[in-house]
Amino acid sequence: AQKVTQAQTEISVVEKEDVTLDCVYETRDTTYYLFWYKQPPSGELVFLIRRNSFDEQNEISGRYSWNFQKSTSSFNFTITASQVVDSAVYFCALAYGNNRLAFGKGNQVVVIP
């Protein structure tokens, strides 16, 4: 069975601090894809990144970075120098079957100015 665990529910940080969101997944597939989505107050989920199981290189996009470690089945997300606009719910997801997504419960990030 596919499962994604995001342990922290709500995380509060002061602006300019770094915040790391943990994502642990379970799958029996040898090939799989992982995603992170951001849900701002407007409600829609905004795609941030897709990573396949064969690519373990870390990725950086501006203030966002992702650390994929297959050995620990983790795909963690770090926001560096957080800003108020980063306040949102962040979801980690695992794709399986015909691109069905299994989501974690999400991390509510609150950035305090």
Added chain:
Amino acid sequence: EAGVTQFPSHSVIEKGQTVTLRCDPISGHDNLYWYRRVMGKEIKFLLHFVKESKQDESGMPNNRFLAERTGGTYSTLKVQPAELEDSGVYFCASSQLTGFSYNEQFFGPGTRLTVL
């Protein structure tokens, strides 16, 4: 380019009533997905259309839920009769149909359904 749109944004109905949710995917996206988030739980997959055909409806909770996508454009999700446990946020997502199976899905803002 318009994103995925959903209507209504909120719906409050009484137990036993019928509600129909609508999703308009991004133009040209043949894949259309429905998901649901019940309060405090994960977002769960409901079903997947490829054009007008149901590719996978393994996530549909029971036969009170009926999804359609006539003509392969917009989709509707009808709940009849609604029960209290159907309350939640219903998301629609769409993606391109290509040779790659794991294209990113573009999500709508969701419809918040409350059953009293």
